[in-house]
Amino acid sequence: MKSPEQRRDSVIKDLVLLSCVGLRMVLVHGGGPEINSWLAKIGVEPQFINGLRVTDEVTMEVVEMVLVGKVNKSLVSLINQQGATAVGLCGKDARLLTACPAPNAAALGFVGEVSNVNPSILYPILSDGHIPVIASVAADEFGQAYNINADTAAGEIAAAVGAEKLILLTDDKNC
Template sequence: MVQSKEEVLIEVLPYIQKYEGKTFVVKYGGAAQTEQELKTTFAKDVTILKKIGINIIIVHGGGKEITETAYKLGIETQFVNGHRYTDRRMVDVVKMVLAGKINKEIVALINQNDGDAVGISGVDDNLFIAEKHLEEGADIGLVGTITRVNTALIGMFLSNKLMPVIAPFGVGTDGTIYNVNADLAAAAVATAVKAEKLVYLSDVEGVMAGGSLVSTLTESDSRKLLDDGVITGGMIPKINSAFSTLHAGVNKVHMIDGRRKHSLLLEIFTDEGIGTELVR
């Protein structure tokens, strides 16, 4: 069905009315974060959402660039259930790449589009207090679990019409800086601020099973897909954190394809949505 421009514009009105003043947390990762054209459309999408009155909080990843930079420095990368094994050398690479490079690039691009973004990390004003994370009892180095989110800091940005762009580190009470999985950080933020929506933008259509897209996923189905080894690697922390945020009161969690231009707008401004919706 071909719609005229005015029909399309009128159709978005109910969504604007529904979401004005609400908070969305966007986990920005995958292809949308590496390809220039997709980076630009992402920056425009979040700016539009902010300008129609939605509070946008971005938590970004950077897995591929961290792995590449580590490789150039002769540091090998290892993942344990989707978590990066992080020794002292790796944590320095993570800090350099995430906070030094990627965070600043995202912020610059959004601000070029007039989105009023401010880049911070989990260390700033103790945004993410963390403790050492053990993966199924195993020590995987300087990987942290967030135990507290400084919502007052986030609230300060939002009430001043600024868009926080967060590099996922956590800081221990002893000052240790931890690498925190970006999916888990996004989920912790969504839970702490009682977000309306949490959207994971990645480099897959959504959750895939047997070669096709799962458009709606329940927790019990996801347990089965995890047990059967259908959901692996980087999808594990997304799934686990998605359901914990839903239980904590976040209304909707979506997994969408960052390789598709404007997927964020399509998800938000259409009834059907795209990708996978995770439901309680």
């Protein structure tokens, strides 16, 4: 493919096709490049430790706005335009994901790990033939938002719903 948009559109078309032939799927996404772009607009230089985004209060606010508000709704819209029906969610919705601070939270800030998955909100969406699209933002039991690695969130959700397959798509050159 010649552009990220073409790759994205191709993946969306494939997801919709799989949905049309009866496969039930959950799409879990991150959005690192988009987050970096918005951080640059407000003059914040992204920082990473071992591949994880250092997430202070300002960065967490941007992460949540970008992933939940922009990227999630864009993916939902693209899926809907291709003929399937997508439902946008994040880990905070219906307590789908409960987060806890990452072990190195002192250095990473509001980077979290998944401590619990409550997939009950997903079952009716899936049984009605819709595609849940989940942004990798969650909260702890006190409501504090956390940035969750999307690949990790996808694995935890796949395990919780008893998925037969887990497919990870990434732009990470180290994989």
